[in-house]
Amino acid sequence: MLSVKYDVFGSLENNCYLITDTATGKSALVDCTEDSLKMMSFIENSNLEYILLTHGHYDHIGGVKAVKEKTGAKVVISAEDEKMLSSSRHSLAAFCGGVQNNTDADIIISDGDVINLGESEIKVLATPGHTKGGVCYICDGKIFCGDTLFQCSCGRTDFPGGSVSEMLLSLKKIASLDGDLTVYPGHESFSTLDFERKNNPYMNR
Numbered sequence: 001m002l003s004v005k006y007d008v009f010g011s012l013e014n015n016c017y018l019i020t021d022t023a024t025g026k027s028a029l030v031d032c033t034e035d036s037l038k039m040m041s042f043i044e045n046s047n048l049e050y051i052l053l054t055h056g057h058y059d060h061i062g063g064v065k066a067v068k069e070k071t072g073a074k075v076v077i078s079a080e081d082e083k084m085l086s087s088s089r090h091s092l093a094a095f096c097g098g099v100q101n102n103t104d105a106d107i108i109i110s111d112g113d114v115i116n117l118g119e120s121e122i123k124v125l126a127t128p129g130h131t132k133g134g135v136c137y138i139c140d141g142k143i144f145c146g147d148t149l150f151q152c153s154c155g156r157t158d159f160p161g162g163s164v165s166e167m168l169l170s171l172k173k174i175a176s177l178d179g180d181l182t183v184y185p186g187h188e189s190f191s192t193l194d195f196e197r198k199n200n201p202y203m204n205r
Contacts, residue, residue, distance in 0.1 A: 002120050002140040004184065007042050009033035012059045015186055017144060018046060021118030028052050028117050029073065030137060030144045031186060033059055035066035035101065043067065049117060050107075053077040054146025054186060055134040056084025057159075058091040058098035065103035074106035076115065078126070080133025080161075082108060092159060109135065127174065129167025130155035136174065143181045143193070149174055151183070151191040154202040171203045 005018040010033040017030040028050040029043065048071040051064055056077060061084065068075055077085065084091040088100035109115070111126035115137075122139040127148040134155075137144040147155035148170055157164045175197050183191040196203050 002117075002142065004142065005042075006184070007038070009036070009039065010059055010062070013187060014059050015184065015188075016042070017184055018043060019117070019139070019142075019144075020046065021120040023120075024118030026118035028115075028122070029067065030054065030184075031060040031146065032063040032067050034099070035063040039063050039067065040070065043071065048073040050115065051075050052115070052122070052137055052144070053081070054136065054144065054148075055131040056081035056091055057131065057147070058084075058088070058093035058096065058100060060146065060186065061085060061091060061103075062093075062099045062101065065101035068103060075103065076107045076109055077105045078133030078135050079108045079110065080128070081131055082133070084131075090160075111135075125173065125177075127170035129157055129163055129170045131159070132161040134170070138177070138181070141179060141181055142184060143174070143177070144184045145174070146186040149183060149191075149196065149200075149203075150185045150187065151189045151196070152200050154200070155186075168202065168205055171200070171205075175203050 014033040027046040088094035093100040113124040115122040180194040
């Protein structure tokens with residue numbers, strides 16, 4: 001079983017999630033907006049094994065370098081978005097006044113990969129559209145979807161690497177998943193997959 005703790009960080013009000021395998025106490029941080037006392041307090045003394053990045057935009061990776069150095073957690077990102085960890089141009093930090101603290105990935109993931117967190121298995125679902133390498137993480141009836149799926153909406157596709165056609169395909173891919181997953185987005189309110197299947201205009205195109 002997986003427990004979820006969350007808080008909101010940064011000027012863009014990013015949702016960051018600390019997910020913990022309740023059987024072993026091993027944890028992972030889903031996205032890492034900033035290097036701050038608030039972030040370290042959020043992580044507290046958790047046994048942090050991974051920093052799971054849904055994509056590489058600056059507002060999702062700003063604290064990765066510091067948290068990695070302080071905790072020894074392994075940084076997980078897709079091959080397509082890996083370059084954003086070390087390029088303010090690719091992460092968009094250079095264009096948006098964001099913070100870029102260059103760092104390296106430890107684990108490169110692709111569609112269908114499984115990350116073992118204690119006794120929990122976290123499945124990787126490739127969902128390009130917002131970025132080329134956007135991914136969702138699925139485990140224990142939950143989907144952490146970054147900036148792919150929002151409540152009754154979806155992520156922007158007008159940034160470099162974005163694609164309307166890829167976003168719509170990714171949303172169809174999410175809609176086809178089994179069960180009524182709890183949706184944990186990168187910004188804004190939580191939702192459920194059944195609600196989005198019925199009400200999200202982008203998912204129903």
